Structure formats: structure tokens, C-alpha cells
Amino acid sequence: MRGNVLIIGLGLIGGSIALGIKKEHPDARIFGYDTDKQQAMLAKALKIIDEPVDDYPETAKASDLIVICTPVNATVQVIETLSRQPLKETVILTDAGSTKKKVLDAAERHFGARHVFVGGHPMAGSHKSGVAAAKEHLFENAFYMLTPSRFAGVKEIGQLKMWLKGTKAKFLEVSAEEHDYLTGVISHMPHIMAASMVNLAESAEHKHEIIARLAAGGFRDTTRIASSSPEMWKDILLHNDQILIPLLDSWIREMEEVKEWMINKDSRRIYDFFSGAKRFRDALPVHEKGAIPSSYDLYVDVPDYPGVISEITGYLAESSISITNIRILETREEIYGVLAISFQSNKDRALAVECLQLKTTYDTYFD
Numbered sequence: 582m583r584g585n586v587l588i589i590g591l592g593l594i595g596g597s598i599a600l601g602i603k604k605e606h607p608d609a610r611i612f613g614y615d616t617d618k619q620q621a622m623l624a625k626a627l628k629i630i631d632e633p634v635d636d637y638p639e640t641a642k643a644s645d646l647i648v649i650c651t652p653v654n655a656t657v658q659v660i661e662t663l664s665r666q667p668l669k670e671t672v673i674l675t676d677a678g679s680t681k682k683k684v685l686d687a688a689e690r691h692f693g694a695r696h697v698f699v700g701g702h703p704m705a706g707s708h709k710s711g712v713a714a715a716k717e718h719l720f721e722n723a724f725y726m727l728t729p730s731r732f733a734g735v736k737e738i739g740q741l742k743m744w745l746k747g748t749k750a751k752f753l754e755v756s757a758e759e760h761d762y763l764t765g766v767i768s769h770m771p772h773i774m775a776a777s778m779v780n781l782a783e784s785a786e787h788k789h790e791i792i793a794r795l796a797a798g799g800f801r802d803t804t805r806i807a808s809s810s811p812e813m814w815k816d817i818l819l820h821n822d823q824i825l826i827p828l829l830d831s832w833i834r835e836m837e838e839v840k841e842w843m844i845n846k847d848s849r850r851i852y853d854f855f856s857g858a859k860r861f862r863d864a865l866p867v868h869e870k871g872a873i874p875s876s877y878d879l880y881v882d883v884p885d886y887p888g889v890i891s892e893i894t895g896y897l898a899e900s901s902i903s904i905t906n907i908r909i910l911e912t913r914e915e916i917y918g919v920l921a922i923s924f925q926s927n928k929d930r931a932l933a934v935e936c937l938q939l940k941t942t943y944d945t946y947f948d
């Protein structure tokens with residue numbers, strides 16, 4: 582497609598959407614605005630946008646697609662500002678925010694039937710912020726929820742999907758209310774819990790200095806998302822309060838129950854608590870982007886000495902096995918580290934296991 586695209590909010594998500602649009606529609610001209618000028622300059626330097634702009638309401642007047650990728654409270658303000666501009670009649674407006682009800686209410690209130698607004702929310706991301714973390718493939722195979730306003734028709738929804746085709750995401754239309762409940766359960770509550778676990782550890786550290794250094798796989802796996810943007814999450818909790826408050830109530834009730842079972846030494850219920858969770862977690866879909874990463878990961882226990890990564894990648898390269906990612910998950914003080922190596926296919930992973938078993942004594946395992 583051709584035309585002018587305006588991205589407002591050039592962070593992780595705005596940058597990744599811009600890359601997806603440019604890939605599929607190289608003739609589109611992508612303008613970008615961010616209150617933080619450095620982000621806009623960086624987006625230009627990284628060729629994520631064609632042109633940074635200072636006056637977004639002015640640029641909006643000639644835009645064919647406007648994508649708002651700011652924290653959700655700012656999204657409502659941007660909608661209000663845009664509604665006061667003489668926008669093109671055919672413009673399509675969307676956003677990428679993690680909540681939808683308040684955003685859709687603002688869009689319907691301010692644009693009415695004058696302009697089409699289709700709420701959007703790609704269900705993939707990261708704890709990292711800023712345009713430097715943007716990736717063309719961030720949304721590949723992920724669900725991309727769309728919440729059309731009541732004035733949006735099939736034609737405009739189809740046009741938006743065309744604009745966003747390069748994200749390679751799977752579109753899913755839901756109502757704003759449904760969206761906020763689903764994400765409340767599967768995304769917002771886990772972020773509250775992760776932040777709470779980290780805060781608990783921090784207060785324990787005042788008395789036991791060693792605690793942070795003991796943080797191993799369990800703590801790291803369950804709290805990565807506590808490193809996410811506080812600004813973004815403050816807004817999400819305030820937007821989705823109607824859903825999150827009852828969810829918090831039922832979670833607090835469950836924690837009270839766990840406490841009671843422990844006081845009463847009720848081993849059966851405690852067992853059921855964990856076995857029920859394990860059953861559901863183990864049955865989550867593995868080979869699509871969602872709760873469980875889609876790559877084929879192999880974990881290798883390696884001694885913590887310089888050069889161990891190049892040793893392992895060297896063996897894999899000798900056997901012509903390609904890897905897509907490699908990272909150290911944790912370092913258990915001067916003894917072992919866990920190397921996570923990602924492969925494109927199950928076959929590559931199996932070959933890597935064979936290769937490492939032949940050439941090293943390191944333990945390998947995968948989920």
C-alpha cells in the first residue's frame with residue numbers, strides 16, 4: 582500500500598510496528614513523533630521511520646494511517662488532540678495499547694462516526710523499552726487483538742490488517758470488554774505479581790544482604806517482567822481497574838486459602854494447588870508465540886570460564902548446525918552457568934544434543 586503513515590510514540594512497540602509496515606509497504610512514507618526527541622532521532626538513525634516530526638497534529642492532517650503507541654493514558658490525550666484536527670475522511674486510526682475499554686470510549690466520544698478507529702493490541706513484547714529494542718519480527722505468529730469501534734466497517738478493518746500484514750501476526754477481533762478481561766488475567770495480573778515478588782525480595786534484602794545473589798532460575802523466570810516500564814504499567818492498572826480489582830480479590834482469597842491449608846497441615850489441598858497449576862501450565866501451546874517461546878531451546882550446564890560460549894558455538898559450527906540465539910540464563914557463583922541455545926527446528930536441536938554429547942561432558946536438557 583502507498584500513503585502517509587504517522588506513528589505517535591516511538592518506543593519498542595511503535596518502532597516494531599513501523600518496521601513491519603515498511604517491510605510490507607516499502608512505498609509508504611513513515612513519519613514518527615515522540616515527546617522524547619532523542620527517541621525520534623534514534624528511530625530515524627536506525628531507519629525505522631522515514632522522518633521525525635515536531636508537530637504531529639499538522640502531520641496527522643495528511644496521514645492515511647495513524648498508529649498511537651504511547652502509554653495508554655497518553656493515548657487518550659492524543660485521541661482528543663487528533664479529534665480537533667481536520668483529518669482525511671479516509672484515515673484509519675489505531676493504537677497498540679494494552680487496555681482497550683477506556684481507549685475505545687475516548688475514540689467513540691471524540692471521533693464519533695467522523696473517523697474510523699480500530700483498537701489494536703499485539704500480544705507480544707518485552708520488558709525492554711525504547712526504539713532501540715524494536716524488532717521487525719517481534720509480533721511474528723503472535724495474536725494481534727483488534728477492537729473495532731462501532732463505526733468501523735469490514736472494509737476499514739480489512740485495510741488495517743493489510744497495513745499491518747508485515748507484522749506476520751494473527752489477528753483476532755474481540756470486544757473491548759472481552760479484551761480487558763482476557764489481558765487482565767493473562768498479562769496484567771502476572772505483572773502485578775512479578776513486581777510484588779521482587780518487592781518482597783527487596784525488603785528481605787534489608788535484613789539478609791545475600792538474598793539478591795541467591796536469586797536463581799525460579800526467581801528469574803517468574804520476575805523478568807518486573808523490569809518493564811513503570812510508566813506503562815501504572816497506566817494499565819489505572820485503566821483496567823474495574824477488571825483487576827475483582828481479580829486481585831480472588832487471588833488474595835486463594836492466598837488466604839493456601840495459608841489456611843498450611844496452618845491445618847492439609848497436604849492434599851496443597852498438593853492439588855500445585856498439581857492443578859502444573860497440569861494447566863504443561864498443556865499451554867508450545868509452538869506458537871504465546872506464554873511459551875516458539876523457538877527450540879536447548880539448555881546446557883556449562884562451567885563458568887571465559888571462552889566456554891565460543892567452544893560450544895565452535896562445535897556446533899563444525900557440524901554445520903545453525904543457531905538462532907544464545908544467552909546465559911544464570912550464573913551460579915563461579916561454579917556453573919546455564920547456556921540457552923535456540924534452534925530453528927527440533928531436528929537442529931536433536932543434532933546439537935548429539936554433537937555436544939560427543940564432544941563435551943556438559944549436561945544438556947530441554948522442556
Ligand SMILES: NC(=O)c1ccc[n+]([C@@H]2O[C@H](COP(=O)([O-])OP(=O)(O)OC[C@H]3O[C@@H](n4cnc5c(N)ncnc54)[C@H](O)[C@@H]3O)[C@@H](O)[C@H]2O)c1
Nearest residue numbers: 590592593594615616651652653655678679706707710711
Ligand atoms: N512493552 C510491551 O511488551 C507491550 C506489548 C504490547 C503493547 N504495549 C503497549 O504499547 C504501548 C507502547 O509501549 P512500549 O513498550 O513501546 O513503551 P516504550 O516506553 O518503549 O515507548 C513509549 C514511547 O511513547 C512516548 N510517549 C509518551 N507519551 C507520549 C505522547 N504524549 N506523545 C508521543 N509520545 C509519547 C515515550 O517517550 C516512549 O518513547 C503502551 O500502550 C503499551 O501498553 C506494550
Ligand SMILES: O=C(O)C(=O)C[C@]1(C(=O)O)C=C[C@@H](O)C=C1
Nearest residue numbers: 679703704705706707708768806
Ligand atoms: O514479554 C513480555 O515482557 C511481556 O510482558 C509482553 C506482554 C505480556 O505478555 O504480558 C506485556 C504487555 C502487553 O500488553 C503484551 C504483552
